[in-house]
Amino acid sequence: MIDIEINGIALKAPLGASIIEVADANGISIPRFCYHKKLSIAANCRMCLVEVDKVGKPLPACATPVTANMKVFTQSPKARDAQRAVMEFLLINHPLDCPICDQGGQCELQDNAMTYGQDFSRFDESKRVVVDKDIGPLIATDLTRCIQCTRCVRFGQEIAGLRELGALGRGEKMSIGTFVEQSLVSEISGNIIDLCPVGALTSKPFRFKARPWELNQHASISPHDCLGTNLYIHTRNGDVMRVVPRDNEAINETWLADRDRYSYTALKSPDRLTQPCIKRNGQWQVTDWTTALATAADNLMAINAQHGSDALAMLASPISTSEEFALFAKIAKHLKVTQFDHRIKTQDQRDQTILGHYLSTDTTIVALEDCQVALIVGSHLAQELPLALTRIRKASLQGAVIHALNPAHYEFNCTLSSNVTCAYEQLVTELASIVKAVLLQRPDRGYDALISSLQLKELTPSAAHLKIAEDLLNPSNERKIILLGQLADHHPDAALLRALCLTLNTVANVRYFFITDGANSTGGAIAQHLQNNISKPYATWVNNAVHAYVLLNLEPDVDCAHSGALVKQLKQAECVIAISAFDSAQLRESATILLPAACFTETSGSFANIEGFQQCFAASVAAPGDSRPGWKILRVLGNLLKIAGFDYVSSDDIAQELQAELAQKPLTAAVATIEPLTALLSLNKKCPTESLTLFSDWAIYRGDNIVRRAMPLQQALSQQACGIYMNSATAKQWPTALTLSTIDDRIADHNAFIPAGFAHSTELQQQLFQSLTIKPTHD
């Protein structure tokens, strides 16, 4: 630490820090445009000029490191003069029409011009005009307003790792643009809206809808992925107008994925379910809450009495809140229902009987950027968890060794040591080979039982496997992480993949990070854990004939790994109670009672992120029409089912009870010992190894009922439409009559990929096999 002085105030500053960093840390304001704490220093706007004692010229505070006994003046006549002059130059080419600019009221240029500029202009020549570019459905451009700070360009290059924007031309003619005019593809592109200090880049859906001073700000949490991104919801007159990031260094830093930023556009979807409805004699009738809930409770009790609890099943989407899960699980327990689960997108939970429920990671989100070795298995990380990838990218830039193993050659926007593509059904064998390579290099530890287990016995690790094992065992690599993505989580042999990761965890101290669905799979796991694991994984009872279903926040035809089977079962069920924020034709066909629920912006509750960290949020707006928060619906249902102790007045009551229970019986990270691992690895493989393997996973904006209705995101998704994707060689070998096939050379040989979450995904899977001229050996 060194001593410096800013505006006569004595301060301590770390050596090597820039003047602007020290000033920011001490609450002294210095104007800036190009500087941003998360980006490299460009020092091209000159707005941050300050006077430094004994230096003739004013210096840019963002690019000048502090030195011992430096005396800085940010407000001296010399500094003010310089700042005023820069401001005048910046405004030469900037339109002075703030009233018609979308940024007005939240513009750094406007603010700085008020503080540092003059109230008149000496420039009466004509101003530069730049033609706007169409860069997609999410971001509007008004490039005449650009002040060429290059924050947007640096964001692409440094944070997103995808350089899409550039500074084109030179001097006065310099303008921001893409190479050939095209939409941005980065999954986190919306952040340039926040970064742009002026109104050159603004949110397309929000543009000209509201002024910032009309908005109320509410803290909230994103429901879409397991990081638990912190956000602010901006509302006006009870409507959500936009979503912006809320800083949280431990989770999303200052960023927001596009999915989290734009999903609010679904809230006003015409599909919103706003009234309770009951199907009578095949006809839907609008009803009141009392009737709807009483009918639901009566049906459940009658079927339970008549056919027993095995005739009941309860499914919840992983975007449900912890409070909803808690009540859901309590109702299940009361009715003695064992068929209840939130893991609707997965196919394999065979490890539950051996390991129970545990946290999906034994490390932190921040640790992703500090790791020295990362092995990413079965994950299209850029789409699954865009902000986890920015962390991995940071690690990679610091020299971390990153390996990836996937059924397709996905891009990771950072340097990888290896990016292995293997067939989907080979994922287990490939990972097992790596594990075996690790075990073989540690002959001293007595891992014979493990090595002779079913998955490892016959394998001979290749050079690539040995290299990965070497990186994992290298004593100088202390911080090692294995990430299992959603492709792995949804794999028919997911339990084996997890067991292999836990083996690495046990024998080589590799931390695990199992990406889960939605914002609150952990909340679901906690609810089950607290009910003593009485539930049976959904994958085990998919085809059981059930008389009554309760569905929470999910759409049966697109949200489940076994959607085809579920839709079929629902058709035969006597009673299907769907608690949902959205209506759909499919729901109308399957359900018998529709109960309108609130979305995440309209309810209070909490989400537990992948680390098990519970984050509470309050409702920002009222739910539309008669719809009610999910926990209230479940509470009244519980009352009608005569469950004792169901008198929660607020979601907070439930949260407190949950915390108390959790304190008694916390959900911990998996501690695997050799025995259960050996047992797990001796399970049979399920993944079909026919000559053409189909794999499927949710497209980035098709994963839950909210994003699926966010129109701007759907437009951005256009390059990833529902269809069959195969590489050219495979397509030639397995010609299909279906017109929906697309060549994607990233896909592994003999594999076909169908994105899930579309109305036709399931159908297409069946059609594909029917249309093949040669039939694979598929049952």
Added chain:
Amino acid sequence: MSVLSSEVIAQIDQWIQKYPPEQRRSAVLPGLLMAQEANGGWLSADVITAVADYLNIPPIAAFEVASFYSMYELAPIGKHKISVCTNIACQLAGCQTIIEHLEQRCATQLGATSADGQYTLRSVECMGACIHAPMLEVNKQYHENLTLEKVDALLSQLTNEGASS
């Protein structure tokens, strides 16, 4: 056939040799120039992408360079590209009259290509030939201490060359 011919690749490789291996991107300036020359004097989007891919840089980074320097052409140009310096020394020495004369003789405007596709007139910054200002460059040749007569002679020479070839 790939967008860049093997000759162009060989030329770019020579330039890559001159930089440290991790600085492969430094060859972007000569790389674009060579690719341009082999492509009839201008850079199409395909050519820029090919150079970028070869140097492992994002296409937009190569496009930034191509849009920055006046020696790169981003649209097809005339047979002869005449680059007239309009920087300060040449301006003081009267480049304006030279330009007006050129515009009239070539029947086009500064910055444009003549209808017959013979000439493209370009304004460029200082070419380092200030002591002999005003000056222009055509076909990699400097022509200095320009007078209207010299310009006429040059133009007829260019036309004749065109006719004889």
